[in-house]
Amino acid sequence: MHIAQGVLKALNVNKLTKCGVTFRFWVADWFAQLNNKMGGDLKKIQTVGNYMVEIWKAVGMDMDRVEFLHASEEINKRPDEYWTLVMDIARRNNLKRIVRCSQIMGRAEGDDLSAAQIFYPCMQCADIFFLKASGAEAQCRADICQLGMDQRKVNVLAREYADDARPKRMKPVILSHPMMPGLLQGQEKMSKSDPNSAIFMEDSEAEVRTKIKKAYCPPGEVEGNPCLSYIQHIVLPWAKQLAVARAEKNGGNIIYTNFEELAADYASGALHPSDLKPALASSINDILQAGSGGGQRGPRGREAAPAMGCCPAHERGPVRDHFESNAEAKALLKAVKSYKTTR
Numbered sequence: 001m002h003i004a005q006g007v008l009k010a011l012n013v014n015k016l017t018k019c020g021v022t023f024r025f026w027v028a029d030w031f032a033q034l035n036n037k038m039g040g041d042l043k044k045i046q047t048v049g050n051y052m053v054e055i056w057k058a059v060g061m062d063m064d065r066v067e068f069l070h071a072s073e074e075i076n077k078r079p080d081e082y083w084t085l086v087m088d089i090a091r092r093n094n095l096k097r098i099v100r101c102s103q104i105m106g107r108a109e110g111d112d113l114s115a116a117q118i119f120y121p122c123m124q125c126a127d128i129f130f131l132k133a134s135g136a137e138a139q140c141r142a143d144i145c146q147l148g149m150d151q152r153k154v155n156v157l158a159r160e161y162a163d164d165a166r167p168k169r170m171k172p173v174i175l176s177h178p179m180m181p182g183l184l185q186g187q188e189k190m191s192k193s194d195p196n197s198a199i200f201m202e203d204s205e206a207e208v209r210t211k212i213k214k215a216y217c218p219p220g221e222v223e224g225n226p227c228l229s230y231i232q233h234i235v236l237p238w239a240k241q242l243a244v245a246r247a248e249k250n251g252g253n254i255i256y257t258n259f260e261e262l263a264a265d266y267a268s269g270a271l272h273p274s275d276l277k278p279a280l281a282s283s284i285n286d287i288l289q290a291g292s293g294g295g296q297r298g299p300r301g302r303e304a305a306p307a308m309g310c311c312p313a314h315e316r317g318p319v320r321d322h323f324e325s326n327a328e329a330k331a332l333l334k335a336v337k338s339y340k341t342t343r
């Protein structure tokens with residue numbers, strides 16, 4: 001799992017549950033199978049699902065108002081309701097409209113899609129109206145769809161369908177998080193097949209340093225700079241600050257608590273990539289490593305940074321430790337690493 005799926009998701013969930021929202025995770029095992037992930041092996045897919053849940057728990061997602069639902073199980077509990085919805089959505093949309101949703105499966109519209117990949121968007125759209133607790137009223141739907149920007153097309157389809165359905169249905173609110181770019185030049189997206197394009201939740205301290213060192217970070221350029229995206233969307237929201245250790249001649253040590261100030265300094269050249277990158281790597285390592293004391297450790301010679309604001313200290317970022325010290329988690333990670341991914 002890359003850091004956007006791990007940390008960004010946990011941040012979003014914590015923000016929502018803090019406001020009183022109940023967050024239902026739809027563990028989309030059947031969807032991965034329809035999309036031929038893991039060669040369509042449902043057992044492997046479910047192991048990957050369990051590993052993801054394990055990471056979210058370890059990274060400090062506040063579990064009080066979080067539920068995990070497995071698509072394959074939930075659909076089989078109320079098949080009449082589910083498939084009636086799927087058929088109605090399929091009947092009210094032409095093939096072109098469904099194919100336009102291909103991005104939600106990581107496919108392009110021009111790809112040679114299987115018939116399963118035509119089911120997929122119809123089913124994902126149905127999920128939104130199916131997700132309320134069983135026995136819910138006929139108007140049932142997820143109130144808010146919180147997914148990545150890459151899932152927007154199907155969420156819009158659901159809003160359109162809400163108007164087309166008879167009787168009409170309530171429209172869901174779409175809350176999309178931005179997509180994190182890949183770390184290397186020209187990588188619009190992180191790629192699971194190129195380990196250097198993303199930080200993974202179980203990367204070692206040294207791997208994080210090497211990846212950030214290699215990352216694209218053109219001096220003075222804020223737009224399209226993946227290092228700055230990481231700071232804006234992951235480090236600052238999580239750690240509330242970025243502490244940069246700098247030689248006196250380069251301006252001395254500085255702590256940023258807000259992205260606009262950091263971006264302005266970066267754009268003007270006052271903050272240089274060679275000072276920014278080690279700070280970013282340390283900060284990511286703090287997020288992933290409980291053993292270092294979470295957010296306590298600033299760059300060398302600095303006063304300790306305050307603890308991460310996002311969650312209680314005892315729940316903070318023990319991802320790396322967890323997968324080392326917990327036998328079950330360790331076995332899960334080993335199994336997942338042994339799988340060959342399929343496109």
Ligand SMILES: N[C@@H](Cc1ccc(O)cc1)C(=O)O
Nearest residue numbers: 026028031104105124127128
């Ligand atoms: N399409 C999503 C997975 C998903 C499937 C069904 C849903 O209802 C929601 C999400 C993805 O690829 O990440």
